[in-house]
Amino acid sequence: MRQKKNEFSVWGDVVVENDTARLDTQSLRWDPNTRLITTEDFVKFRRGTDVLTGYGMRADNRLENVQILRDVEGKFTDVPETEKELDELEGEPEKEIEP
Secondary structure, rough: OOOOOOOEEEEEEEEEEEOOEEEEEEEEEEEEEOOHHHEEEEEEEOOOOOOEEEEEEEEEOOOOEEEEEEEEEOOOOOOOOOOHHHHHOOOOOOOOOOO
16 A cells, blocks of 8 residues: 555555445555546446446445446346336436546
8 A cells, every 4th residue: 555645545456345335456546636536457346236347447435426437348137127217217317427
């Protein structure tokens, strides 16, 4: 782990978990000014039974808003089955993570 100007970087088998999500990667950088965690490495992000993988990532510190930047693949099992369920999801505006 290296600290520079309140920025933190970690390497190795990095795992970040909270009550709803898990992130696995080889490195992470935390920038307190933008309040974002980032990496250019391969990432595997899980929320419930849904899984996203790819290279490069930006996310807020709670893993609520995650952007995987390239070569993205995913497996989703929690997909809305009715128009009403879809409308309920669309009712929540997306938060955009600025670079």
